Amino acid sequence: MLEDASIKLSSVAWSVTTVSARVMLRAMIGGERDARVLAEMAKGKMRSKIPDLAQALEGHFDDHHARMAAAILDRLELVERALADLDEAIRFQCLPWAHEIELLQTITGVGEKVAQVIVAETGADMSRFGSAARLAAWAGVAPGVYESAGKRTPTGKRHGNKWLTAMLVEAPGSVARMRGRNYLAAQHARLTKRRGAGRAQIAVAHPILVVAYHMLSRDEPYRDLGADWLARRNDEAHTRRLVAQLERLGHTVQLDPVA
Structure with missing residues (x-):
C-alpha cells in the first residue's frame, strides 16, 4: 500500500x-x-x-x-x-519451571521462547533420556548415519520432535549476528563457509541442545568455551600427532612452551 x-x-x-x-x-x-x-x-x-x-x-x-x-x-x-x-x-503456565527457563537463557542465542519450548517438550527432566546423544536423536538435531556392510554414511538430520527442532534452529540465527564472538558464533561462521547457512543452523542447534541437557542435569549455568576453542583443540590434536610421529621414529620429545 x-x-x-x-x-x-x-x-x-x-x-x-x-x-x-x-x-x-x-x-x-x-x-x-x-x-x-x-x-x-x-x-x-x-x-x-x-x-x-x-x-x-x-x-x-x-x-x-x-x-x-x-x-x-x-x-x-x-x-x-x-x-x-x-x-x-x-x-x-511455565512458572513451576521458572528456574530451568532462566538457566537455559544463559546459553548464547537462547531466549525466553526457545527456553520455554525446550522445557515444554522435554519436561526439563533429562533423566528420562539417559544421555545427551539420545536427547539430540529424539529431537531430530543429531546427524543421521546409514550403516550397511560395516560402512557408515552420513544422511543428514534425523526426523524428530518438530516443535523443538523448529525452535532450536531459530536460536543459531541470533548466534550468527554475534560475528564469531563466542564458541557457538564461531562454530556457526565456520560451518556457514563450508556447508551454507541452512546446514549451519541445524549443526549449531545440536550443541545447543547438548549443552541444555548437561545444564539441566547438573543445575549449572552456561559457560562459554571461547571463540578460539575449536582452533585450540585442533592445535592440541596436531601437536599430539606430531609428537606421536617423532616417538615412533625413536625420539624422546619434551615440549617447552614459548615464553
Missing part, C-alpha cells in the same frame, strides 16, 4: 512496524504530509537516517491511503495484543 503511494519507508527502516515507522504512519494518517516533519519524528538510531527518511516519505499519500493504513495498523495492533496475552498465559 505504501509503495502504491510512492512512500519508500521500507527502503530506509528495516521494518514498517518499528516504533519510529508507526509514529510516522500514524501522523500521515492524521493528515501530516510534510516529509521533513515526518522524518523528524524518527527515534533512537533512526535519527541518523533523517535525510534518507525525508526522501523516502515524499509521495502522494492521500485520504484513501490513510484509511487503508489505519485499517491495516488497527488489525496489526489487535493481533499483537492477542499475542501479548498468549505470551503472558504461557509465562504463567
